Amino acid sequence: MELDPFDAGLCAWPELKTTCNCTGLLVGNGASRAVWRNFAYDSLFERAQRVRNKPLGQTDLALFKSMGTNNFEQVLSALNTTVKVNAALAISSSSPLNRYYAIKEALIHAVRSVHIPWKLVQPTTLQTLNDELRNYRSIYSTNYDLLNYWAIMHNPEGFKDLFWADNGFDVSNTVTQGTRILYLHGGLHLIKNLDGSTRRRSATGSPLLDGFAINTPGDVPLFVSEGNAQDKLSAIRDSDYLTWCYGELASHDGALCIFGHSLGAEDQHIIHAIEQAGIKTLAISVFPLSEASIISQKQHYARLFIGQGVRLEFFDSTTHPLGAAELNVPVELLGPSKRKRSR
Numbered sequence: 001m002e003l004d005p006f007d008a009g010l011c012a013w014p015e016l017k018t019t020c021n022c023t024g025l026l027v028g029n030g031a032s033r034a035v036w037r038n039f040a041y042d043s044l045f046e047r048a049q050r051v052r053n054k055p056l057g058q059t060d061l062a063l064f065k066s067m068g069t070n071n072f073e074q075v076l077s078a079l080n081t082t083v084k085v086n087a088a089l090a091i092s093s094s095s096p097l098n099r100y101y102a103i104k105e106a107l108i109h110a111v112r113s114v115h116i117p118w119k120l121v122q123p124t125t126l127q128t129l130n131d132e133l134r135n136y137r138s139i140y141s142t143n144y145d146l147l148n149y150w151a152i153m154h155n156p157e158g159f160k161d162l163f164w165a166d167n168g169f170d171v172s173n174t175v176t177q178g179t180r181i182l183y184l185h186g187g188l189h190l191i192k193n194l195d196g197s198t199r200r201r202s203a204t205g206s207p208l209l210d211g212f213a214i215n216t217p218g219d220v221p222l223f224v225s226e227g228n229a230q231d232k233l234s235a236i237r238d239s240d241y242l243t244w245c246y247g248e249l250a251s252h253d254g255a256l257c258i259f260g261h262s263l264g265a266e267d268q269h270i271i272h273a274i275e276q277a278g279i280k281t282l283a284i285s286v287f288p289l290s291e292a293s294i295i296s297q298k299q300h301y302a303r304l305f306i307g308q309g310v311r312l313e314f315f316d317s318t319t320h321p322l323g324a325a326e327l328n329v330p331v332e333l334l335g336p337s338k339r340k341r342s343r
Contacts, residue, residue, distance in 0.1 A: 006298075010315055011313065012316055016315045020283050022257035024255075025257045026249075026257070026261055027141045028142050030260020030285070031323070032143050032260070034322060035328060037328070045064070045071075047113060049106075052109075054102070054109060056106045070227055073186070073192060073221060073223060076100060079096050079097075080100060080218055083100065083217075084194065108212065111212065112213065115209060120329050121147075121329070123154070126151045127151075129154075130154050133151060137179060137254070138179070138180045138252060139180065140184050141181065141185075142184050142267075143183075143185075144188055144223035144224075146188055146189060146208060148181065149189050150208075159180075161180075163200040167202050168197070168200075169199070169200070174244065183223075184242065184245050185225070185232070188208070188221060189203075190221070190241070191219055191222060196239060197240055198241035222239060222241070224236065228265070228268075229268035229269045229270075233269040236269070246273060249277065250273040256279050256281070256282055257283045257284075259317065260317065260322065274305075275305075279310065280309065280310060282305070282310055282312055284313065285323065286314050286317060287318070287323075288316050
């Protein structure tokens, strides 16, 4: 039943999924927050300026400003290219490499301050996520964190992330069966090579997160964490992998479930891809904070797709497996000293 965006009524997911066969899932930050509330950061760029260990300095900030971006991937890529050019021209300046190390170090500490530690992720949580994700033909994630990847690797049979035996992505070799996971904004497990190609880091579990904290020369993490929609789209177009993933969303066939995604102004490129795909049914999660909040959220989504001929179905996010209360890991388990450092 299609619900009125001007009332506070919400479907329960088990009821809705029997009449709304979603072939795809668009998953956003709300899904990560359901597991670990520290994922509710406003800006990784802002957090990297406030971390206690090696925050971004004034010289680093000047680089971001000169490039007109808050996106780490763009700045680190530029520095990486500069280091290579300097070496080829026998220019002895160490400044670009020093800035590369400093910015990557600040990024590492910012990520550590928000990411759930591997030791706190329960196998039952990974299995719950795994069971739900495999219900879709295509999963489109805008999250850069490792939760979905860890969940898939917990029981990888039937999942495809389009990276092959050598951990490389090949745009000519993407026809596959099973559930596809596409990281629209990249992820902590992905690396951008100097030529714009993408590779996947080979580690799993705890080493995958721990290894991100190794400041390896030339390794540029591929994830788009900042900026407006146009900035994000520009970053996507600089990557063969992200460009392909975006094109897949823009050609998605079938109904789409949207979970934990606010679709704000900075996500206009995602909205455009959904419109381009001509998707006719969207099942959208709404967190039932209050009746007024429910109505406000429903009206927000209704305005986004007004005149598009899209059927909107709204459901209570807490009734969906990805929003189940038992998934939540209390931040208090970190201990007082680590909680203080993560603020």
